[in-house]
Amino acid sequence: MPDRSPDRHAIGLRNVTKTFAGSALPAVGDLTLAVRPGEIVALVGPSGCGKTTTLKMINRLVEPTSGTIEVLGDDQRSMPAHELRRRIGYVIQQIGLFPHRTIRRNMGMVPELLGWDGDRIAARTDELVGLVGLDPDLLDRYPAELSGGQQQRVGVARALAADPPILLMDEPYSAVDPIVRERLQDELLALQAKVHKTIVLVTHDIDEAMRLADRVAILNVGGVLEQYDTPDGLLAAPASPFVASFLGRERGLRRLALRRVADVEVIEGPIVRPSRTVAEALDVADEHGTSWVAVVDERQLGGWIDRAELEALPGSTSVGGLATQRFVATVGATTPLREALDVIVTSRSRMAAVLDGERYLGMVTIDQVAGGLDA
Amino acid sequence: MTPTGTVTGAIIGNARSFIWWEWIFRRPGEIWQRTVEHVQMTVVAVGIGLAISTVLSLIAVRYRWTYAPITWIGSLLYTIPSLALFVALIPYTGLGFVTAQIALVSYTILILVRNIVAGIDGVPAAVREAADGMGYTRARRLWSVELPLALPTIVAGVRIASVTVIGLVTITALIGNGGYGTFINDGLNRQFSTPIVLGATLSVALAVLVDAALVLFERWLTPWARRRSTL
Numbered sequence A: 001m002p003d004r005s006p007d008r009h010a011i012g013l014r015n016v017t018k019t020f021a022g023s024a025l026p027a028v029g030d031l032t033l034a035v036r037p038g039e040i041v042a043l044v045g046p047s048g049c050g051k052t053t054t055l056k057m058i059n060r061l062v063e064p065t066s067g068t069i070e071v072l073g074d075d076q077r078s079m080p081a082h083e084l085r086r087r088i089g090y091v092i093q094q095i096g097l098f099p100h101r102t103i104r105r106n107m108g109m110v111p112e113l114l115g116w117d118g119d120r121i122a123a124r125t126d127e128l129v130g131l132v133g134l135d136p137d138l139l140d141r142y143p144a145e146l147s148g149g150q151q152q153r154v155g156v157a158r159a160l161a162a163d164p165p166i167l168l169m170d171e172p173y174s175a176v177d178p179i180v181r182e183r184l185q186d187e188l189l190a191l192q193a194k195v196h197k198t199i200v201l202v203t204h205d206i207d208e209a210m211r212l213a214d215r216v217a218i219l220n221v222g223g224v225l226e227q228y229d230t231p232d233g234l235l236a237a238p239a240s241p242f243v244a245s246f247l248g249r250e251r252g253l254r255r256l257a258l259r260r261v262a263d264v265e266v267i268e269g270p271i272v273r274p275s276r277t278v279a280e281a282l283d284v285a286d287e288h289g290t291s292w293v294a295v296v297d298e299r300q301l302g303g304w305i306d307r308a309e310l311e312a313l314p315g316s317t318s319v320g321g322l323a324t325q326r327f328v329a330t331v332g333a334t335t336p337l338r339e340a341l342d343v344i345v346t347s348r349s350r351m352a353a354v355l356d357g358e359r360y361l362g363m364v365t366i367d368q369v370a371g372g373l374d375a
Numbered sequence B: 001m002t003p004t005g006t007v008t009g010a011i012i013g014n015a016r017s018f019i020w021w022e023w024i025f026r027r028p029g030e031i032w033q034r035t036v037e038h039v040q041m042t043v044v045a046v047g048i049g050l051a052i053s054t055v056l057s058l059i060a061v062r063y064r065w066t067y068a069p070i071t072w073i074g075s076l077l078y079t080i081p082s083l084a085l086f087v088a089l090i091p092y093t094g095l096g097f098v099t100a101q102i103a104l105v106s107y108t109i110l111i112l113v114r115n116i117v118a119g120i121d122g123v124p125a126a127v128r129e130a131a132d133g134m135g136y137t138r139a140r141r142l143w144s145v146e147l148p149l150a151l152p153t154i155v156a157g158v159r160i161a162s163v164t165v166i167g168l169v170t171i172t173a174l175i176g177n178g179g180y181g182t183f184i185n186d187g188l189n190r191q192f193s194t195p196i197v198l199g200a201t202l203s204v205a206l207a208v209l210v211d212a213a214l215v216l217f218e219r220w221l222t223p224w225a226r227r228r229s230t231l
C-alpha cells in the first residue's frame, strides 16, 4: 500500500471525484492516490478511464467535483491556479509548442512568466539543451522545422525549464514512432536519474508503464483504482481479473525482465583450479552432476573440459596443462534475469557463468533464476 | 468590387476626348492632397473598425452566445447600401466626416469580426492547453499566444476591409470628404472624362498598393510562417 503520511507525499489525492457537466457517471470516482517525492508513477488503463482527467486535476486544468488534492504538502487551492501550474511541468502528447516562437523562446516560457532576467533564462536554456540531448543549432528554429522526436524533447525541456519539483506527462510518447519512442523512454530514465523529479505519467501502454514507472496505478472505466503497486508487485499478484488481463500474458517472464542476475544467489558451480588433478576434477563433476568442469584461476574463467576427456586421462594429471573449450554461456551481473534464462535454456549445460568483466562470480541455473521471483 | 468600376465604364463610353494628360500634369498638388485625404479616410475607418471589431470579437470569444447576435448586426450594417445610410444619417450627423466614417466603419465590422474570431478559433487546442498548463493567465494567453497566432487571419480581414473602404471612400466624396471621389464628382458635374478616369484609376491603384503593403506587413509580422520546412 502507498505511504499515507502527508509529509512523504509530493502529490496526494484524497477521495477525488470528477463528474463532468451533462454526464451521469463520474469520469473519476472516489480516487485516493499518493505519489512520493522523486518517484515515477504511471496511470494506466483503457481509453476513457479517466487518466487524463486525473492528471489535469493535479494542475487544476480540471477542477475536482469533490475531494482534495495536496501538492507538495499544501492544498492545491491555496494558491491561484496559474501560480500552481508554474511549479508543475506539463508535457502533452500533442506537445503544443508555440509555433510563433523559436525553440529558445519556447524553452524559456515558464522562466519568462516567473520574471527571470534574460541572462538567467539564456543560461538555463543552454543547460536544458544538454539535459534533453537537443542539437543547440535548433535553438533559433521554429517548431515546424523540427521532427516529432525533436519537438518532444523540446516539450520536456520546456516543462523542466523552471526546475519544477513535479512533472506531469500525458501520453508523451504516443505520437512518435516506436524506435524514437524507445529512445525517448531511455532518455527519460537517464534524465530522471539526474533530476529526481516527482513524475506522474499517463499512458495506455502497459509496457511503457512497466518500463518507466516505480509504481503503476491501474485504472478501470469510471476512474476506479484497481491496483496500485510496483511493476513487480503487479505481476506477482494481480488484484483482480481485470488487472491480470490488462497486464497480459507471460507475467512470470516479465517479472524476470524486471530483475537482474545480481539480485539472485549464484552457486559456486563445477569449477576446479588449474593446480588440481584430473581425479579431483571428476569428483567435482560428480558432486555437481555435470558432464564437464570449468577451470577457474584466480577468479578468471579459463574454459571447460568434457568429462569423457578427463576419464581417458591418468587420474594424477594436472588439470592446468589440459586444453579447454571456450565457455560461451556467460551473463553479466546486470543482465536481466529473463535474458539470463534464455542463455541458460539454450546452453548445453543448462548453466550460465556469471562474469563481472573478467571476474568469475559463480554460476546460475534455472533454479536460481526462478528463485529470483520469490525475493 | 467597388461602384467606381461601373461609373468609369459608363463615362468612358460616351467620352469624346479621352484623357487630357496636360490637365492631369498641371495638378500634382491637388492629386497629392486627394491622396492624403483618401488615405486618411481609409486609415481612420479601418482603424476605428479594427478597434471596435477587436472588442466585439473578444466578447464573442469569451461569451460564445454573443457571436451570433454580433455577426447578425454586422451583416445588417454590411447590407445597407452606403448611399441609403448617408441619407439616413444626415439628419443626425450632418454632411461630412462623421457621417462618412460611420458608414465606412460599419462596413468593416462584419469582415473584421469574422476574421478575428476565426483566427483565434484557429489556434491549435494543444497550444492553448500548453499555455494554460504552463501557468498563463487568460489575458496573457490572449495577448502573447492567441492574437499573434491569429495574425495571418486578422490581416487577411484587414486587407479585405481596406480594399472595400478605399472603394467606398470614392463615394463619400459625394458628401464632401475629399479623396479621389472628388475628381469623379467634378468630372460627372462637368461631363469631363479626364478627372473621372483619373479618380477611378488612382483609387484602384491605391487599393492594389495598400493590399500589397499589407501582405508585406503580414510577412514581416509572422516570420514563423515563412520558415516552414517540409518535414
Ligand SMILES: Nc1ncnc2c1ncn2[C@@H]1O[C@H](COP(=O)(O)OP(=O)(O)O)[C@@H](O)[C@H]1O
Residues within 6 Å of the ligand: A020, A021, A023, A027, A045, A046, A047, A048, A049, A050, A051, A052, A053, A054
Ligand atoms: N471536458 C470534458 N467534458 C465532458 N466529458 C469529458 C471531458 N473530458 C473527458 N470527458 C469524459 O471523461 C471520461 C474520461 O476521459 P479521459 O480522462 O480523457 O480518459 P483517458 O485519458 O483515460 O482516455 C471519458 O468518458 C470522456 O469522454
Ligand SMILES: [Mg+2]
Residues within 6 Å of the ligand: A051, A052, A053
Ligand atoms: Mg487521455
